[in-house]
Amino acid sequence: MSKIGKIRMRSLLVLPVIAAAALGAMTLTASSVKASGGEAHIEEMDWSFNGPFGTFDRDQLRRGYKVYKEVCSACHSMEYMHFRNLAEKGGPEFTEGQVKTIASEYTVEDGPDQAGDSFERPGEGKDRFPSPYPNEEAAAASLGAAPPDLSVIAKAREGGPDYIHALLIGYEEAPEGVSVPAGGYYNPVFTAGSGVIAMPPPLVEGQVDYEDGTPNTVEQMSEDVSAFLMWTAEPKMEQRKRLGFQVLLYLIALSGLLYFAKRKVWSDVH
Amino acid sequence: MSGESTYNPGNGFTRWLDARLPVMRLVHDSFVDYPTPKNLNYWWTFGGILSLCLGIQIITGIILAMHYVPSTDLAFASVEHIMRDVNFGWLIRYTHANGASMFFIAVYIHMFRGLYYGSYKAPREVLWILGVLIYLLMMATAFFGYVLPWGQMSFWGATVITNLFGAIPVVGESVRTWLWGGFSVGDPTLNRFFSLHYLFPFLIAGVVVLHVWALHVTGQNNPSGVEVKDPKKDTVPFTPYATIKDGFGMSVFLILFAYFVFFNPNGLGEPDNYILANPLKTPPHIVPEWYLLPFYAILRAVPDKLGGVLAMFGAIAVLFVLPWLDTSKVRSARFRPLYRQFFWIHVVVCIVLGWCGAQSPDKILIHVGEGGFDVTDLSRILAIYYFLHFLVIFPVLGLKEKTKALPDSIADSVLGKSAAKA
Structure with a gap:
């Protein structure tokens, strides 16, 4: 490998190392803050x-x-x-019926009605x-x-x-x-x-x-x-991790393609 | 360094437009035909990465502003509304919040790259100064943004930072009241910070245009620090060479970005900021975000309040005059064996200062009898070194250092090395 090539490889390697070191330092900082909190x-x-x-x-x-x-x-x-959250995907996933029952066991304040008064009613999913x-x-x-x-x-x-x-x-x-x-x-x-x-x-x-x-x-x-x-x-944790996995796979594949495209483009230089 | 424009309008419309507003020509000359030194390494991809960061912050920020409510009663709840009820609101907010950290990681690498390869030296002084100005605007923007969720750290961070202005002699108190829009951090403060947080990124974008303009006048520095002599031998056109390389750099950077957004979205934040701001309850440790910690350490290192404020702003101000503090004729640290060592010492000093900023100032590091050597003592030594590095080491080193022989040209340095292999 040419020296310039080596240097280039080295910078390629140094980048993640520095990033890792910086992140390590940050994590250290965070954990030492934690440690000083109490025993x-x-x-x-x-x-x-x-x-x-x-x-x-x-x-x-x-x-x-x-x-x-x-x-x-x-x-x-x-x-x-909200009560409705209990039925949403990625949570306890109660059925709509169960959520209705759960909500109706609570009393919520609503109003004003047409006479201008507040009133109480059983809870609903939207509350x-x-x-x-x-x-x-x-x-x-x-x-x-x-x-x-x-x-x-x-x-x-x-x-x-x-x-x-x-x-x-x-x-x-x-x-x-x-x-x-x-x-x-x-x-x-x-x-x-x-x-x-x-x-x-x-x-x-x-x-x-x-x-x-x-x-x-x-x-x-x-x-x-x-x-x-x-x-x-x-x-939204489950949705986040699922999407994150797809995004990372995509980015890793894209980086691979870009790397080889870059090598191809640069092959006529030097 | 741009020579004759090589733009050649391909059809009737572009010819017509070119005679009236040569915007296509500008783009072509700046991002297609623009000659870039052929020996740039991956540290040079951070300029592109930073543009990407700014773009991501502006786009996610505009969407967040559609749902956010800048009122002390509703701000915290509106952020939770974004996290729970807005479609992909969690993604937009986590991208924006972690995007700030990613922006600073990239800007620090970009700045240290400039320091290592002497990119601030003549004729690139204005380019460097514009960069420092962008960095300053970034810090202000990040500070305003951190206040908006109206958590405990938002409120108390804003209180600490705005109180610094109270240290200014004579007018300090009035300036502070003026900043607050009242007699403490409150609704008017939150509203104006929101307004400024929305404004500043566009100021940054404006200065970025000047920064890129200045770059394209002088041309890029390069790892050898030798100026381009023969554009034919020393450079390659921006497109496709730099575009594809920058694209690869951005893509790898986005992997790190995505890791934080999707798998550790609160790892760089403070748990206290998920507690609604309470002016009656001071958190045990008030700490700024990680990217401001070195300056926070310098602030706390000085026993006098006004002195601390001056030292903190001085630590940034010194960067503006850097081009004139460095007396060395040689740019790149590759050919400056001594400077190279001082550079790495300075990097470590900055990181350790950041660590100090996150610690409790009276935490004892080395026990001696009753007391010992504490974080404040360490911060003092490092803060003094920080200034010595720029104010003493920079000018003296340039005069005393024996530098290595420079290559005649970029092409020579590249070819010479290739020849060694063959």
């Missing part, structure tokens, strides 16, 4: 949606929805989610999940701080679903020397509050009746609702 252990779970081909487990999302509805929704809103509190102040009054909205929570916390899962099972007896104020609970995963959280331990063994016979342990319920919240945060 609590957050286990990396083997989610069905991990990896480039991972998809949501429909049954798990349905169970997770049940946990959200029966436990979380008492205090946590999910304001960017958003109603908030458990009439306003932010009422929400804040309940536990001292407004319980966060859960629509995008899995993207709003370092560690995502791993964090939510670890938090839900992370309640412990406070170690000696740590004083937990009245109305607080000790949970070392909750580093934002230095290990003290206002949310009472939400899950107890056997709390939610699973219709598919899955054992309703705290561990299982916690995993299911974490997976569900990952879906609410990223409802």
